[in-house]
Amino acid sequence: MSRKPKALLVMNRGTFADQFDASRLERLANLVDLGAQPWTASLNVREHPGLAPRLAEVEILLTSWGVPRLDAAALAHMPRLRAVFHCAGTVRSFVSQELWDRGILVTNGADANAIPVAEFTFASIVLAGKKAQVLSNDARIHREDWSYSTLRGELGNIGRTIGVIGFSRIGRRVVQLVQQLQDVTCLVSDPHADPSAVAAAGGRLVPLLDLLAASDVVTVHAPALPETRHMLGAAELGAMKDHATLINTARGSLVDTSALEAECATGRINALLDVTEPEPLPATSVLYDLPNVVITPHIAGSLGSETRRMSDAALNDLERYLTGQKLLAQVVPDDLSLSA
Numbered sequence: 001m002s003r004k005p006k007a008l009l010v011m012n013r014g015t016f017a018d019q020f021d022a023s024r025l026e027r028l029a030n031l032v033d034l035g036a037q038p039w040t041a042s043l044n045v046r047e048h049p050g051l052a053p054r055l056a057e058v059e060i061l062l063t064s065w066g067v068p069r070l071d072a073a074a075l076a077h078m079p080r081l082r083a084v085f086h087c088a089g090t091v092r093s094f095v096s097q098e099l100w101d102r103g104i105l106v107t108n109g110a111d112a113n114a115i116p117v118a119e120f121t122f123a124s125i126v127l128a129g130k131k132a133q134v135l136s137n138d139a140r141i142h143r144e145d146w147s148y149s150t151l152r153g154e155l156g157n158i159g160r161t162i163g164v165i166g167f168s169r170i171g172r173r174v175v176q177l178v179q180q181l182q183d184v185t186c187l188v189s190d191p192h193a194d195p196s197a198v199a200a201a202g203g204r205l206v207p208l209l210d211l212l213a214a215s216d217v218v219t220v221h222a223p224a225l226p227e228t229r230h231m232l233g234a235a236e237l238g239a240m241k242d243h244a245t246l247i248n249t250a251r252g253s254l255v256d257t258s259a260l261e262a263e264c265a266t267g268r269i270n271a272l273l274d275v276t277e278p279e280p281l282p283a284t285s286v287l288y289d290l291p292n293v294v295i296t297p298h299i300a301g302s303l304g305s306e307t308r309r310m311s312d313a314a315l316n317d318l319e320r321y322l323t324g325q326k327l328l329a330q331v332v333p334d335d336l337s338l339s340a
Helices: 013-019 022-031 051-057 097-101 110-129 132-138 146-152 169-180 195-201 208-214 234-238 257-265 304-322 333-337
Strands: 007-010 060-063 083-086 105-107 161-165 185-189 217-220 245-248 270-273 293-295
Touching: 007 022, 013 304, 022 304, 060 304, 083 304, 105 304, 110 132, 110 169, 110 217, 110 245, 110 270, 110 304, 132 146, 132 270, 132 293, 161 169, 161 208, 169 185, 169 195, 185 208, 208 234, 234 257, 257 270
Parallel strands: 007 060, 060 083, 083 105, 161 185, 161 217, 217 245, 245 270, 270 293
Antiparallel strands: none
């Protein structure tokens, strides 16, 4: 039997407990040599001198939330490291030029993490068609009188236009999911998207301002990059239809918070925000008090049991790596210029 490569799990304690239950640890142990201590939250050998011999031998890391940056100092203690299988979404927080220079393979769980975000977004779109979230806020004011349901514009999900900003792995899933709605029109804005791919998913590629002007619900799925910061400012928000709903499950930096506060304060549009800038918002933000704004605490992505889907994706790619098959979720440096 060939020797199993030595591996180590690097993530915070809570994440380790959530993502690697007994069955997943058993599967991992069948693939690699985990040693006596399979998990660590730190790579600091000064604070944890017992780690040094372990790191000197490790060939594979399985990482997730809480992994320290794998810079030159950290990598110097891992001369045999060959691959990092990240059991979460973006790798931006921990990859370094030194890691790429050494040719270390990296994968992530972004595709797996896209599933709950797309599900959450689709559910939000359906509820937005009925204005359910904001009408539930209105109920606190209009007690014993349900006639207030007419104050937020037409209700219903037939014949709606849904605008998807960003044909990302999440955006693509959302485009596909909204096809379940009757007589739906799905518009997509993304300067990097292939029109034929958008059409195949059920959408139509249009300029951003055209999307904003036509859509009953606008949902944001672009990456947080310097060029996308505040891509939705006063002019863009002002272009939205009366009674339209903005959903943001991507990154708060994509929307200018001051402009959003001003626009939502008029009551003209609604906003469903799972992410904000800053996050969380300061206690003084008017967005907390507006009945046409709903804020959730960044819950659209993988949480609790959902995080194990990303562990499974990492284990699947680890198995493929060990058997010489093509990886499904490899990340290369050029990917980071267009993704979160």
